[in-house]
Amino acid sequence: MRYHEKRFNVRRLVLLGTFTAIALILSYIEFLLPPIWSAVPGIKLGLANVMVIYVLYSLSLKDAAMVSLVRVFLSAILFGTALTLAYSLAGAVLSLAAMAILKKLGLFSEVGVSIAGAVLHNLGQILVAVIVLRTAEIGYYMIILTLTGILSGVFVGLVGSLLTKYIKFDWSKQK
Amino acid sequence: MNEEKLCAEVENNSPHSVKKRIRNDIILVLAIILFASIALLVMLALRSEGGAAVVTVNGKPYASLPLDKDAELIIQGEDGGYNILVIKDGEAYIREADCPDKICVKHRRISYSGETIVCLPNGVSVKIEGSGGGVDAVS
Numbered sequence: 001m002r003y004h005e006k007r008f009n010v011r012r013l014v015l016l017g018t019f020t021a022i023a024l025i026l027s028y029i030e031f032l033l034p035p036i037w038s039a040v041p042g043i044k045l046g047l048a049n050v051m052v053i054y055v056l057y058s059l060s061l062k063d064a065a066m067v068s069l070v071r072v073f074l075s076a077i078l079f080g081t082a083l084t085l086a087y088s089l090a091g092a093v094l095s096l097a098a099m100a101i102l103k104k105l106g107l108f109s110e111v112g113v114s115i116a117g118a119v120l121h122n123l124g125q126i127l128v129a130v131i132v133l134r135t136a137e138i139g140y141y142m143i144i145l146t147l148t149g150i151l152s153g154v155f156v157g158l159v160g161s162l163l164t165k166y167i168k169f170d171w172s173k174q175k
Numbered sequence: 176m177n178e179e180k181l182c183a184e185v186e187n188n189s190p191h192s193v194k195k196r197i198r199n200d201i202i203l204v205l206a207i208i209l210f211a212s213i214a215l216l217v218m219l220a221l222r223s224e225g226g227a228a229v230v231t232v233n234g235k236p237y238a239s240l241p242l243d244k245d246a247e248l249i250i251q252g253e254d255g256g257y258n259i260l261v262i263k264d265g266e267a268y269i270r271e272a273d274c275p276d277k278i279c280v281k282h283r284r285i286s287y288s289g290e291t292i293v294c295l296p297n298g299v300s301v302k303i304e305g306s307g308g309g310v311d312a313v314s
């Protein structure tokens with residue numbers, strides 16, 4: 001792997017930290033917006049996924065996973081609860097897995113990958129909600145959340161692909 | 176030169192043309208919608224009319240009201256909070272509550288097995304259980 005040639009790369013670390021911080025800010029913006037469906041906390045548009053898509057395409061799955069998981073834990077600590085952590089974590093892991101697989105297939109654009117990520121993000125949260133609230137009724141909202149997932153996936157994917165196209169760093173450059 | 180390398184790599188990673196990939200994206204979206212619709216239909220087909228509204232406060236059983244009898248119940252929730260549960264025409268809903276979010280009051284009426292109204296601030300949950308009319312509808 002090209003990016004791991006250097007044993008220790010401060011530049012890359014700083015950039016990844018910055019991206020994680022931006023993802024965190026996006027989560028906070030979402031936290032301030034009214035929720036789509038308020039009965040289940042944590043079901044959101046997934047703006048932070050813009051950064052995950054960007055890192056996934058610009059760097060690697062490993063880096064994208066780091067940005068995503070650190071973001072999930074920090075936002076749960078800063079403006080969430082243990083419960084929202086469970087929701088977000090399930091969403092983030094499923095979403096990452098789906099995006100990694102679809103990207104590897106090479107059949108879809110960034111937008112398609114992002115849509116799958118957004119839908120799986122919501123699905124992961126619904127699964128946790130079904131377990132936590134012990135009710136299958138939440139499943140009925142799946143169709144709504146699937147549609148919102150597709151819409152947010154398109155938006156996030158477009159922004160993410162534009163970032164990937166126009167914002168490029170020389171990841172391995174060392175001073 | 177590094178940028179060239181990056182571009183080359185991006186192209187290597189995507190052997191399919193942009194047009195083809197956008198077409199695939201659309202197919203993906205349609206497949207997702209189809210899958211979600213089927214899942215929804217299956218869930219709607221499997222649901223059954225409930226027999227009783229079971230109330231719990233902080234997970235502890237509080238009351239159980241049969242759906243076939245119109246009734247009203249003031250549920251004493253967390254820290255003196257209250258929710259007024261109404262059973263009418265086989266449906267249950269919260270008419271009034273002192274919680275700040277009023278999510279439980281806005282929730283639509285419930286009557287099917289497994290449907291739940293939750294009031295998180297008051298720790299109150301109303302869940303429909305059992306099948307309707309005393310006769311097991313699922314055969």
Ligand SMILES: [Zn+2]
Nearest residue numbers: 274278279294
């Ligand atoms: Zn309430």
